[in-house]
Amino acid sequence: MSKLTIREVCAGALSLVGLLLLAAPAAAETVVLKGATIVFSDGKTPLKGGVILIEDGKIKAVGKLKGRNPIKIPYDAKVINVEGKTVFPGMVLAHTSQGLDRPNESVPVGPYLDVFDSIDPSKLFFESSLRDGVTSIHVIQGNDCLVAGLGRVVRPFGMTVDAMTSRAASAIKISVAGKRGYDRVRQRANLRAVFDDLEDYLEGLAEKRYAETEKEAEREVTVSPAKARELGKKLISDKDLDDKHRNLYRLVNGRLDAYVYVDRAQDAIFAVELAKAHGFLKRTTFVLGVETFKAVKVFQAAKRPVILSSSLDYRETDRLTGEETKTFVPKVFADAKVRFALLPGTQATSRWLWYQAARCVSEGISRGQALSAITSTPAELCGLGKRAGRIRAGYDADLLVLSGDPLELTTQVEQVLVEGRVVYDRSKDWRLRKLTSGVSKGDKKADGKKADGKKADGKKADGKKADGKKADGKKADGKKADGKKADGKGKPKKNEGGK
Amino acid sequence: MASKSSIHLAALSLCLVGAGVSFAQEPAPKKDTTLVLRGKLYQPAQEPIPDGGVVIKDGKIFAAGAWARLARLVPKGAKVIRVPAISPGLIEASSSAGTRGVYAEQGSEVVPELRVIDNVNLRDRAFDRLLERGVTTVHIEPDPASVVGSQGCVVKTAGKARILIEAGVIGGCLGSDAWTRGWNRRPFGAPTHMTRRPNTLMGAVWVFREAFFLAKQAKSPTPAQAVLRDVMAGKRGLHFLARRRGEIEAALRVSREAGVRIVLKEAQEVHHLLDIVAEHKASVIFGPLEDLSRSRRRGVLQPRLDTPALLALSGVPFCLTASDEQGQDDLRGQAMLAVRYGLEPSVALDAVTAAPAAILGLEKRIGSLSKGFDADLVVWSGPPLSATSKPLAVVIDGRVVSGTLIQPKPSKGSKPAPNKNKNPRGSKKPTQRF
CATH class of the missing domain: 3.20.20.140 (Metal-dependent hydrolases)
Incomplete structure (x- = not known):
C-alpha cells in the first residue's frame, strides 16, 4: 500500500523512468520474436507461427523457422516467445x-x-x-x-x-x-x-x-x-x-x-x-x-x-x-x-x-x-515510408504484441517494441492495473495491494463482507471465485489487466 | 391549468403516434404477416446460437431459438430471410431524448406530480438517431435539476404504439446537478438571496427529507404527495442520479430513511460502495463509462474502467446507459467498452437489453427474444458487440423501421447463405467478420 502511494505521488516522472527501466539494455543486439501470428498492414493473409529477426533495431527478416527460406535464429539472439499472440506493426x-x-x-x-x-x-x-x-x-x-x-x-x-x-x-x-x-x-x-x-x-x-x-x-x-x-x-x-x-x-x-x-x-x-x-x-x-x-x-x-x-x-x-x-x-x-x-x-x-x-x-x-x-x-x-508502418525487412522494428486480431474488441496491447526494444509491457502498466484490477484472475498482485480491489472483491454473495475487507490477496481471490459461482454472471476476461 | 395542457399534449402525442407509420423507411409488410429471420442468434446472458432464428407473428415473437427446433414452427409459405446476426433491440434506461435541452421545472424543487411525457416530442430526430444505432426502447428521465423530479416515461423509438409507460418512476438528484443549477451562476455569480435553492448537497438532502416527511404526515395529500406515497408504498420507482461516492451514499441513506428502494443512475464511483449498494438492494444504471483520457470530465474523482465487470461480480442488478452520449459512445459503445474492460460479451448484451428491461419493470415484454415478447430486434452485420459490425436493420413490433433486410437470392437446399451484400449502402464487398 505504502509503495503504491509513493508511486502515485511521483506519478508522472516515475512512469517514464519505469518505462525506461523496462527497456532491454544496449541497442546493438539481435532479438527474435517467435511463434506469433503476424498480421500485415496491407491486409494480406496473416503469417502463422511467424518469426521476426531484429538486428540493431531494424527488421532483418520475416518468415518461418521451417519451409522455404527458413530463418535461422542466431546463437546470441534474445528470443521472445510470443506464441499465441499476434504481432502487428506499431x-x-x-x-x-x-x-x-x-x-x-x-x-x-x-x-x-x-x-x-x-x-x-x-x-x-x-x-x-x-x-x-x-x-x-x-x-x-x-x-x-x-x-x-x-x-x-x-x-x-x-x-x-x-x-x-x-x-x-x-x-x-x-x-x-x-x-x-x-x-x-x-x-x-x-x-x-x-x-x-x-x-x-x-x-x-x-x-x-x-x-x-x-x-x-x-x-x-x-x-x-x-x-x-x-x-x-x-x-x-x-x-x-x-x-x-x-x-x-x-x-x-x-x-x-x-x-x-x-x-x-x-x-x-x-x-x-x-x-x-x-x-x-x-x-x-x-x-x-x-x-x-x-x-x-x-x-x-x-x-x-x-x-x-x-x-x-x-x-x-x-x-x-x-x-x-x-x-x-x-x-x-x-x-x-x-x-x-x-x-x-x-x-x-x-x-x-x-x-x-x-x-x-x-x-x-x-x-x-x-x-x-x-x-x-x-x-x-x-x-x-521506408521506416515505419510495415513488417518488412529493412523497416524499424516498431512492433506490437497483441492478444488477438488488431481489430477485435477484446484485443489488448501486451507489449510494444520500439527499435527492437520492449518499451511497454501491459503487465507492468501500473496505471492501467489500478483502473482495471479486481476483475482479472491473473492479477493477484494488484488485488493484494489495493484497498479498492479488496473491498470490491471481498464481498456480499455469501454474506461474509465484514472480514472480506481485511483479507489478503489470496483470500480476496478466493472470495471472488465464490462470488462468481453465486451469481454465475461475471466471468472475468482472462487477458484483462495483464498476465 | 397544468392538467389541461397535459391532456392537450397527450392528445397531440397520440396523433403523432397515429402518424408513426411514416417512421418506416421501407414499405411496411402487410398487416398481421409473419416475419421469419434466420441467422446467428444473440440472446442476453446466453451463448450465441450459430444457426438460430426468430419467428414473428402479429408484431410479437412467436418463437426464437435454434433453427433445428424452429424450422417446424415456420408457417407454410412464409419467407425465411437470412441475416448475419440477430439480437434483441437495445434498451436505453436513462435518456433525455425528445426533450431538447434543459427542461428543468423551476416552479419547485419537488415536482413528482409532473410528467416527462408531456414534454417529449416523439418525432424528435434524437429517436431516429437512437433507432439507427439499434436502440428500440428508451426511458426518458426527468431532468436532474430537481431534487425530487418528475415522472419518467418509457417509449419506443419507432413503431405504432410507442408509449410503453406513460408516467412511471420519479427521478431524484442530490448531486451537483440539483444544486449547481440552483446556483444560477449567470447573471448572479455566487449564490444570493435571488438564487434558487438548495445550493449544497446538505440542502438537497434536506429538501428530499422534508418532501417525504410531509407526504407521510399529510392528512389530505396534494397530488405531489400522493405520488410520493406511491413511491413509499413501492408502487412507483425512484431513480437517483448520483455520480460521486458521497452522492451515492447520501442517496442510499435518505432512501432508507424514506423506506424506498432505489435505482442509482450513472453512479461512476459505485465501485467503492458495491457492498453497501447490495445491502440496500439497490440496482444500478451505470454509465457512461469514463475513459482514461477523459476521466475528469464530469468531475468524477476516481472512475474505474472495470466497474461494469465489478458490478457483474457483485451481484448487484445493473444495466448500462450511454446517458445522452451520441456517436460511437452510444449504448452499444458502452457495452463494447465494458467488454473490453472485462465483462463477458453475453453479460454486456444482457446489460443493454434484458437488464434495463427488468429495471424498468418491463421484463415480461421487451429485452429478450422470447415467446410473446414484443418483436423488437436488431439485425447486425456481425457479432453485435464487435467493432467491425454495425446494425443493418431494426425491427420494432415486427416491422422494419430502420435499414433494410435485403433478401438474398433463394439458395439451393438449406445451406446457410454466406454473409454477402447485407450492407444497406449496397457496397459490393462483403463485410469482414472475425
Missing part, C-alpha cells in the same frame, strides 16, 4: 497537436517555429499512446494560422525530445481555413502575400548574392538586374536566408514537405492551386475537416493522399426539406481511390486508432485498406 498517428504545452501558436505566419521547442515528453498523452499501440506520432500544430512552423515525428518513448525524435522537420503546416477572426478573403490574400513576399525577398537576395560574388572575384556587375537575379538564384544557400524565410524557401525548393489544412470543401481548390503554383503539390499532404469530403474529386485529380478528420461520420440537415443525410467519410475516399490516413476520434471508443479502422471495415472498406490507414499510409505521409 500504429502511426499522422497528425496531432497533442503532446505540446499548447495546441496552437497564435502567430499568423510563423514558418520559423518548430514543435521541438514545445513538445513535453512527460505528457500523459505519450504514455497513453504507447498503451494504445501507437509508436510514431507526427506532432504538428497550427491549424489556426496561415503558415505554422515545422512538425516532428516522435516516438512516445524517451526522456528528451531528441531521444524521442524519429524525423525532425517533418513538414511545414499551411492552413487555408480561416484563422480565427479572418474571413476567407483575408486568409487567402495573406497567404498569397506570404509567397509574394518570399519571391521578392529571394529576388533581392539573389541580386545581392550575385553582386557579392562578382565583387569577391573583383569583377564589375555588367549584366542587367534581371539577369543578375537569375544568376544569383543559384548562389543562394540556406544560410543566406533569414529565419523568417528559410523554411518557406526549403518548401518551394522541394526540400520540405507541406501539410495543408483544408477545413472545408470550399477551400480545396484554393489549397491545391496554392501548392501547385509554388511547386510543392507533390510533397503535400492534405489534412481535412469532416465536411471536406465533398471536394473528394479535387484531391483525386491532384493525386494526393489525405488525412481524414477524426470524426468519420458527417451529418447534414437539408436547410429546405429538413431531411438528414449521413455520410461515412472514409468510404467516399475509398470509393474515389484516394489514399487516406485515419486519425483517432475524441470519444472513449473512437480514440483508438484500431477502432476507427474497424469502423471502416464495418462500413464495407476492405480490411487491407483499413489497416494500412492506421499504419503504412500515415507512415508514408509523415516521411517514414
Whole structure:
C-alpha cells in the first residue's frame, strides 16, 4: 500500500523512468520474436507461427523457422516467445497537436517555429499512446494560422525530445481555413502575400548574392538586374536566408514537405492551386475537416493522399426539406481511390486508432485498406515510408504484441517494441492495473495491494463482507471465485489487466 | 391549468403516434404477416446460437431459438430471410431524448406530480438517431435539476404504439446537478438571496427529507404527495442520479430513511460502495463509462474502467446507459467498452437489453427474444458487440423501421447463405467478420 502511494505521488516522472527501466539494455543486439501470428498492414493473409529477426533495431527478416527460406535464429539472439499472440506493426498517428504545452501558436505566419521547442515528453498523452499501440506520432500544430512552423515525428518513448525524435522537420503546416477572426478573403490574400513576399525577398537576395560574388572575384556587375537575379538564384544557400524565410524557401525548393489544412470543401481548390503554383503539390499532404469530403474529386485529380478528420461520420440537415443525410467519410475516399490516413476520434471508443479502422471495415472498406490507414499510409505521409508502418525487412522494428486480431474488441496491447526494444509491457502498466484490477484472475498482485480491489472483491454473495475487507490477496481471490459461482454472471476476461 | 395542457399534449402525442407509420423507411409488410429471420442468434446472458432464428407473428415473437427446433414452427409459405446476426433491440434506461435541452421545472424543487411525457416530442430526430444505432426502447428521465423530479416515461423509438409507460418512476438528484443549477451562476455569480435553492448537497438532502416527511404526515395529500406515497408504498420507482461516492451514499441513506428502494443512475464511483449498494438492494444504471483520457470530465474523482465487470461480480442488478452520449459512445459503445474492460460479451448484451428491461419493470415484454415478447430486434452485420459490425436493420413490433433486410437470392437446399451484400449502402464487398 505504502509503495503504491509513493508511486502515485511521483506519478508522472516515475512512469517514464519505469518505462525506461523496462527497456532491454544496449541497442546493438539481435532479438527474435517467435511463434506469433503476424498480421500485415496491407491486409494480406496473416503469417502463422511467424518469426521476426531484429538486428540493431531494424527488421532483418520475416518468415518461418521451417519451409522455404527458413530463418535461422542466431546463437546470441534474445528470443521472445510470443506464441499465441499476434504481432502487428506499431500504429502511426499522422497528425496531432497533442503532446505540446499548447495546441496552437497564435502567430499568423510563423514558418520559423518548430514543435521541438514545445513538445513535453512527460505528457500523459505519450504514455497513453504507447498503451494504445501507437509508436510514431507526427506532432504538428497550427491549424489556426496561415503558415505554422515545422512538425516532428516522435516516438512516445524517451526522456528528451531528441531521444524521442524519429524525423525532425517533418513538414511545414499551411492552413487555408480561416484563422480565427479572418474571413476567407483575408486568409487567402495573406497567404498569397506570404509567397509574394518570399519571391521578392529571394529576388533581392539573389541580386545581392550575385553582386557579392562578382565583387569577391573583383569583377564589375555588367549584366542587367534581371539577369543578375537569375544568376544569383543559384548562389543562394540556406544560410543566406533569414529565419523568417528559410523554411518557406526549403518548401518551394522541394526540400520540405507541406501539410495543408483544408477545413472545408470550399477551400480545396484554393489549397491545391496554392501548392501547385509554388511547386510543392507533390510533397503535400492534405489534412481535412469532416465536411471536406465533398471536394473528394479535387484531391483525386491532384493525386494526393489525405488525412481524414477524426470524426468519420458527417451529418447534414437539408436547410429546405429538413431531411438528414449521413455520410461515412472514409468510404467516399475509398470509393474515389484516394489514399487516406485515419486519425483517432475524441470519444472513449473512437480514440483508438484500431477502432476507427474497424469502423471502416464495418462500413464495407476492405480490411487491407483499413489497416494500412492506421499504419503504412500515415507512415508514408509523415516521411517514414521506408521506416515505419510495415513488417518488412529493412523497416524499424516498431512492433506490437497483441492478444488477438488488431481489430477485435477484446484485443489488448501486451507489449510494444520500439527499435527492437520492449518499451511497454501491459503487465507492468501500473496505471492501467489500478483502473482495471479486481476483475482479472491473473492479477493477484494488484488485488493484494489495493484497498479498492479488496473491498470490491471481498464481498456480499455469501454474506461474509465484514472480514472480506481485511483479507489478503489470496483470500480476496478466493472470495471472488465464490462470488462468481453465486451469481454465475461475471466471468472475468482472462487477458484483462495483464498476465 | 397544468392538467389541461397535459391532456392537450397527450392528445397531440397520440396523433403523432397515429402518424408513426411514416417512421418506416421501407414499405411496411402487410398487416398481421409473419416475419421469419434466420441467422446467428444473440440472446442476453446466453451463448450465441450459430444457426438460430426468430419467428414473428402479429408484431410479437412467436418463437426464437435454434433453427433445428424452429424450422417446424415456420408457417407454410412464409419467407425465411437470412441475416448475419440477430439480437434483441437495445434498451436505453436513462435518456433525455425528445426533450431538447434543459427542461428543468423551476416552479419547485419537488415536482413528482409532473410528467416527462408531456414534454417529449416523439418525432424528435434524437429517436431516429437512437433507432439507427439499434436502440428500440428508451426511458426518458426527468431532468436532474430537481431534487425530487418528475415522472419518467418509457417509449419506443419507432413503431405504432410507442408509449410503453406513460408516467412511471420519479427521478431524484442530490448531486451537483440539483444544486449547481440552483446556483444560477449567470447573471448572479455566487449564490444570493435571488438564487434558487438548495445550493449544497446538505440542502438537497434536506429538501428530499422534508418532501417525504410531509407526504407521510399529510392528512389530505396534494397530488405531489400522493405520488410520493406511491413511491413509499413501492408502487412507483425512484431513480437517483448520483455520480460521486458521497452522492451515492447520501442517496442510499435518505432512501432508507424514506423506506424506498432505489435505482442509482450513472453512479461512476459505485465501485467503492458495491457492498453497501447490495445491502440496500439497490440496482444500478451505470454509465457512461469514463475513459482514461477523459476521466475528469464530469468531475468524477476516481472512475474505474472495470466497474461494469465489478458490478457483474457483485451481484448487484445493473444495466448500462450511454446517458445522452451520441456517436460511437452510444449504448452499444458502452457495452463494447465494458467488454473490453472485462465483462463477458453475453453479460454486456444482457446489460443493454434484458437488464434495463427488468429495471424498468418491463421484463415480461421487451429485452429478450422470447415467446410473446414484443418483436423488437436488431439485425447486425456481425457479432453485435464487435467493432467491425454495425446494425443493418431494426425491427420494432415486427416491422422494419430502420435499414433494410435485403433478401438474398433463394439458395439451393438449406445451406446457410454466406454473409454477402447485407450492407444497406449496397457496397459490393462483403463485410469482414472475425
